[in-house]
Amino acid sequence: MMLLHRRLKGRVRTRARSIGSARRRSAAALVTVTACVATLASAPAGADGAGRPAYLDARAPVAQRVQDLLRRMTLKEKAGQMDQIAVARIQGDCEWSGGALNEACMKTVLDDYAAGSVLSGGGMGPQKNTPADWARMVNSVQKYAVEKSRLHIPVLYGVDAVHGHNNVLGATVFPHQIGLGATWDPGTVRDSGAATARAVAATGIDWNFSPVADLARDQRWGRYYETYGEDPLLAGTLAAAAVRGTENVRGAKKVAATVKHFAGYSEPSNGHDRVPADVSVRYLQDTLLAPYRSAVEAGARTVMVNSGAVNGVPATSSRYLLTKVLRDQWDFKGVAVTDWEDIRALQTKYKIAADYPEAIALAVNAGIDMAMEPYFAKDFTEGLMTAVRRGLVKEKRIDEAVGRILRLKLELGLFEDPYVDPGEADEAVLGADRELARKAATESQVLLRNEDGTLPVPASAKKIVVAGSYADDIDSQAGGWTIGWQRVPEGVELPGTTVLEGIRAAAPKGTDVVYAAAADEAAEQARTADLTVVVVGEKAAAEGEADSPRPELSAGQQALVKSLKASGKPVVVVVLAGRPLALGDAAGTEGLLMSWLPGTEGGHAVADVLFGAANPSGRLPVSWPKKTGNEPMYYQQLPGTNGGAESSYDAAYAFGAGLSYTSYAFDSLGLVRSSVRAGEPVQLKVTVSNTGRRDGDLVVPIHVSRPSSDVLAPAGKLVAFTKVRLEAGQSKTVALTVPARVLAVTPGDIDGAGAPRVEGGAYVFTAGGRKAELTVR
Numbered sequence: 001m002m003l004l005h006r007r008l009k010g011r012v013r014t015r016a017r018s019i020g021s022a023r024r025r026s027a028a029a030l031v032t033v034t035a036c037v038a039t040l041a042s043a044p045a046g047a048d049g050a051g052r053p054a055y056l057d058a059r060a061p062v063a064q065r066v067q068d069l070l071r072r073m074t075l076k077e078k079a080g081q082m083d084q085i086a087v088a089r090i091q092g093d094c095e096w097s098g099g100a101l102n103e104a105c106m107k108t109v110l111d112d113y114a115a116g117s118v119l120s121g122g123g124m125g126p127q128k129n130t131p132a133d134w135a136r137m138v139n140s141v142q143k144y145a146v147e148k149s150r151l152h153i154p155v156l157y158g159v160d161a162v163h164g165h166n167n168v169l170g171a172t173v174f175p176h177q178i179g180l181g182a183t184w185d186p187g188t189v190r191d192s193g194a195a196t197a198r199a200v201a202a203t204g205i206d207w208n209f210s211p212v213a214d215l216a217r218d219q220r221w222g223r224y225y226e227t228y229g230e231d232p233l234l235a236g237t238l239a240a241a242a243v244r245g246t247e248n249v250r251g252a253k254k255v256a257a258t259v260k261h262f263a264g265y266s267e268p269s270n271g272h273d274r275v276p277a278d279v280s281v282r283y284l285q286d287t288l289l290a291p292y293r294s295a296v297e298a299g300a301r302t303v304m305v306n307s308g309a310v311n312g313v314p315a316t317s318s319r320y321l322l323t324k325v326l327r328d329q330w331d332f333k334g335v336a337v338t339d340w341e342d343i344r345a346l347q348t349k350y351k352i353a354a355d356y357p358e359a360i361a362l363a364v365n366a367g368i369d370m371a372m373e374p375y376f377a378k379d380f381t382e383g384l385m386t387a388v389r390r391g392l393v394k395e396k397r398i399d400e401a402v403g404r405i406l407r408l409k410l411e412l413g414l415f416e417d418p419y420v421d422p423g424e425a426d427e428a429v430l431g432a433d434r435e436l437a438r439k440a441a442t443e444s445q446v447l448l449r450n451e452d453g454t455l456p457v458p459a460s461a462k463k464i465v466v467a468g469s470y471a472d473d474i475d476s477q478a479g480g481w482t483i484g485w486q487r488v489p490e491g492v493e494l495p496g497t498t499v500l501e502g503i504r505a506a507a508p509k510g511t512d513v514v515y516a517a518a519a520d521e522a523a524e525q526a527r528t529a530d531l532t533v534v535v536v537g538e539k540a541a542a543e544g545e546a547d548s549p550r551p552e553l554s555a556g557q558q559a560l561v562k563s564l565k566a567s568g569k570p571v572v573v574v575v576l577a578g579r580p581l582a583l584g585d586a587a588g589t590e591g592l593l594m595s596w597l598p599g600t601e602g603g604h605a606v607a608d609v610l611f612g613a614a615n616p617s618g619r620l621p622v623s624w625p626k627k628t629g630n631e632p633m634y635y636q637q638l639p640g641t642n643g644g645a646e647s648s649y650d651a652a653y654a655f656g657a658g659l660s661y662t663s664y665a666f667d668s669l670g671l672v673r674s675s676v677r678a679g680e681p682v683q684l685k686v687t688v689s690n691t692g693r694r695d696g697d698l699v700v701p702i703h704v705s706r707p708s709s710d711v712l713a714p715a716g717k718l719v720a721f722t723k724v725r726l727e728a729g730q731s732k733t734v735a736l737t738v739p740a741r742v743l744a745v746t747p748g749d750i751d752g753a754g755a756p757r758v759e760g761g762a763y764v765f766t767a768g769g770r771k772a773e774l775t776v777r
Helices: 033-037 062-072 075-081 103-112 131-148 177-183 186-202 232-247 281-297 319-329 342-348 356-366 377-389 395-411 422-429 434-444 474-478 499-506 519-526 555-565 602-610
Strands: 083-086 117-120 156-159 258-262 302-305 335-337 446-450 463-467 512-516 531-537 571-576 591-594 664-671 682-690 696-705 717-726 731-738 761-767 770-776
Touching: 062 395, 075 083, 075 377, 075 395, 083 377, 103 131, 103 377, 131 156, 131 186, 131 422, 156 395, 177 186, 177 232, 177 434, 186 232, 186 422, 186 434, 232 281, 232 717, 258 281, 302 319, 319 356, 335 395, 342 356, 356 377, 356 395, 377 395, 434 602, 463 499, 463 519, 474 602, 499 512, 499 531, 499 602, 512 519, 519 531, 519 555, 531 555, 555 571, 571 602, 591 602, 664 696, 664 761, 664 770, 682 696, 682 717, 682 761, 682 770, 696 731, 717 731
Parallel strands: 083 117, 117 156, 258 302, 302 335, 463 512, 463 531, 531 571, 571 591
Antiparallel strands: 446 591, 664 682, 682 731, 696 717, 696 761, 761 770
């Protein structure tokens, strides 16, 4: 979300500690909602035998509790529940200054206008950035909402924990999603989501705005690195894994996952963030919607809506997306929330509404349940009430939206236990799950070039030169959305291991590791080195600031690599970036390792691969262009009639590319049945072997192509994949299933008016050069 606030400073470094003893609650620190509502003057209709309102009876069905509470609420209170306000509006001077919570502003937001949710956007934390202080801050917000509002309804507290609990200093920072995409490993993604949820829960937060289910198809786009990749099946499978990890964890609280940004957010027409997309209905249905659907079906409780417009209609006001697709077709029962200030944008930016009440009506009638306002609680609440008075919104629709919000709060257990113990937060968060983060970062490493077996670094190497400023830059290694919104703020020291530190720790005894940050010194030192590792990349940024009209390695970095190549000694390039970068003069080195934005354990991960402690298993989740100007680039590009190489798919490194320190063979590919009816799943068996001398993990992708089809089809399309552990010399046969809907396409003419279906005819499945032919009847 776009956070137009002042950077909050004054963070302190804390020492990381691993999780120790089990959670212990401090009764003095915790106040339950039930105790608070005991102060209600009477027991109105719907009360239980003890005189409490029925909505507080944890034994009652959730639907009954929701209806009981809705009956008691005024229109103003219902409108407030549909509003989400930034925590900066209740801190300090309540004008983005940060600092301590301000009771007067809490009264306005949480009592007078009964806001149903509060969020901490990037950089919006407590005065002192420790897990315990986060827990105290969130507890205080909850306590005010519960004790001061008329019906004592707890708030939903949201945060963008998009690669670990990345806002909290000392929390383990995981690889960004693009790196996790390179693992092709749903298990690792699920475990990373669960680890993040545990950390988030320990600080009192119950709503995480993650995962991103958008597709990365334009390297210019600033949020490219927040996706799992360019392929809808890969992205959807991993997003679903992240949802399952988040939604099923049991930490100090339950945590709701959010699928975002629904839908088509990653298709800006000029490559810049939040620019409208123009896509065909066929492309929308067959490609863009697929990963969101997989994540929703995995059990996500919430969906965040695309800030942009699709085919001339802002997604926030699209009844087609928010009701017909999300609710009617996919049967989504959860909460749909906007992104940052997007309802107001319908009036101020898109100009499809005359005023704010009309903008609110457009969004709510389309299917929005909660507005990330996030500035003015009064404006939203009064605006929605005005819309009702004008007849623009029916109270029945408001009851539907508020009912979903209340159900979410009840399912998360907030009415029974909205607080956490701050005394346990530091132990639960600081340095937690570092080994998992290291594993995830290691699995994400993609070895793309290894001429003459340069890697792993031979034991005979006595001098290794490490060059480039990014080698010792933990902030850029962590990427955007780390402590602050854009990046780690100035003056804040992020705990972690840089690539330089990782290499020094991993180098064998007797090997001299020389760091040369300056280009001249690096070129001089390289002449007497056995190997030079040059770390290149791009500075951390987020959203629009991360847009890159020319996604290429900077001229200075290209010149540095060129000078190192001139030494005549082997050069390995390590790339720390959120997207593939055209390498220019930096291409053609002996080694190329794509490390993405690997987080605080990334230095160890890079070193483990360079020295051979880990056998690289990462594969590109995106395509790597040869040069700029070919964006957008993705492997599913449709065929054309121009015979030039650059008019078709011509990548420097193709989707799925990646090398290993061992060798593999695809021995056979077979179909369980060579003919199926349209709508039936396809079952395949693949036999693979490790023909080398090292154990390794092999990604097994299955692609499909059509000899002919009614509408254009790409040369290949990923329809199934798995990851197999193979010991040296071992063979395994794995079974994979292709669901029928993965083969479906929208039929018809240019208007793409039909529903997706599986066409009859011939299909050719491939895996590692092996083929199997199928007939669909």
